[in-house]
Amino acid sequence: MPLCVYLCYTPGCQVKVERWMPTAEEGAAEKIPCPRCGVTLACAWTGSQVKTPDLRDAGAPATGGVGERRPGS
Numbered sequence: 001m002p003l004c005v006y007l008c009y010t011p012g013c014q015v016k017v018e019r020w021m022p023t024a025e026e027g028a029a030e031k032i033p034c035p036r037c038g039v040t041l042a043c044a045w046t047g048s049q050v051k052t053p054d055l056r057d058a059g060a061p062a063t064g065g066v067g068e069r070r071p072g073s
């Protein structure tokens with residue numbers, strides 16, 4: 001989910017609005033009204049979300065690691 005940043009270029013306003021968008025295309029097409037001066041803001045920047053570490057990898061115990069016992073030896 002990309003984070004879209006909308007900037008107001010009105011002098012003295014310069015509000016920055018951040019919105020999480022389902023897709024970058026949707027964020028670019030979205031027109032956000034400035035909460036302060038009402039000017040329609042165009043998407044100034046779209047950042048793709050950095051892939052977070054997989055929780056399954058972090059939470060699952062490592063196989064073959066500490067604590068493993070071989071029966072019979």
Ligand SMILES: [Zn+2]
Pocket residue numbers: 008009010013014015034035036037038039
């Ligand atoms: Zn504004």
